[in-house]
Amino acid sequence: MERVLSGIKPTGKLTLGNYIGALKNFKNYQDNYETFIFIADLHALTMPIDPEELRQNSIDIVAFYLAAGLDPEKTTIFLQSDVPAHSELNTIIQNYHYMGELSRMTQFKDKSRKMNNSAIGLGIFAYPVLMSADILLYNSDYVPVGEDQTQHVELTRDFVHRFNERYKTNVFKMPKAITPKVGARIMSLSDPTKKMSKSDPKGDIFLKDDLKVIRKKIMSAVTDLDTNIYYDPENKPGISNLLTIYAALSEISIEEAEATFKDLHRYGDFKKAVADKVIEVLEPFQQRYNEIIKSNVINGILNDGAKKASLVANKTLLEVKKIVGLYVHE
Ligand code: AQP
Secondary structure (H helix, E strand, O other): OOEEEEEEOOOOOOEHHHHHHHHHHHOOOOOOOEEEEEEOHHHHOOOOOOHHHHHHHHHHHHHHHHHOOOOOOOEEEEEHHHOOHHHHHHHHHHHHOOHHHHHOOHHHHHHHHOOOHHHOOHHHHOHHHHHHHHHHHOOOOEEEOOHHHHHHHHHHHHHHHHHHHHOOOOOOOOOEEEOOOOOOOOEOOOOOOOEOEOOEOOOOOEOOOOHHHHHHHHHOOOOOOOOOOOOOOOOOHHHHHHHHHHHHHHOOOHHHHHHHHOOOOOHHHHHHHHHHHHHHHHHHHHHHHHHHHHHOOHHHHHHHHHHHHHHHHHHHHHHHHHHHOOOOOO
16 A cells, blocks of 8 residues: 655644645545654754743644544554654665755755854754655655645655665655645735745734634735735735635635636625635634543554554664664674
8 A cells, every 4th residue: 555644843833824735635645545644843843942832732733633634543643753763764864865955955045044053953954854764764655745845855755766776775665745736835924925834923824823813814914906806926925825725725726716706806805705714614623623632632642653653664764774784683
């Protein structure tokens, strides 16, 4: 059976961008693929974060996974830090990733630009190496991600080619990124030229926001001075972003969303329709999340997940150790 792997890092409160670009799509894989979905907590350490927040965000992500329809009987849900093979494979394969290619990664450039040069940790530079380890430990065929992460999957593919060639092996499977047709890059509501991002929360809708706050945020989303509603991300980024949100949450195409609103020439009415749609989806989602948090199931799911994930990950790690010449003995 083909395998799917993805994860979200607990760097902050999850946003509507995380939901549309990643979370809501995960459940579609669990019936037809062997699916591994993890909480990328080691990745979250790459940026400064309060320890208590990191722990709370990690618990929240498990609850969000379940609220989004992941079934732990079908999907292996686990914490990255519970499976030491991630760190061990990272240590081995960092030697086959090049500083030049890592320094060209957009995420590294964006995040390091915002920081004081002397305080940029090695982890944010080497982030894609650990991500390669995450993907390759599970021989993943597909990696569902939003648009911003596809560059890292491409880097993993380059590494797989390089490593397999060098050792004349096929230990690492060539993974492929899958991005959603609609909503692979949801933009900030206050600046629709920037990605909605949990670590830069201006203009974000958070999944745990009060529903009234969500409506208010959408009603005051930045748009333009025109009155026509159509998709043109370059000239009408705000309206295009709202159309994308509406289309993604309605499971329709952008063209269908445009057709729905073509005779409506009042942005206020359009925003109200978008807010209604977001609330229609997030209200039951928040209810499920609250029930899960109260139910005490999370630790048990993580324990089972860590065991199942370790079985697969340790097998790959052992093969790689042998291939590179580490002395594996009884
Ligand atoms: N705005 C977005 N639109 C669509 N997809 C998005 N994703 C993130 N933002 C958007 C997708 O969500 C998944 C989880 O992301 P991540 O936590 O691994 O890190 P990220 O891509 O760096 O997400 P953030 O929210 O921007 O986090 P920070 O601010 O910590 O860097 C990924 O599949 C991502 O593509």
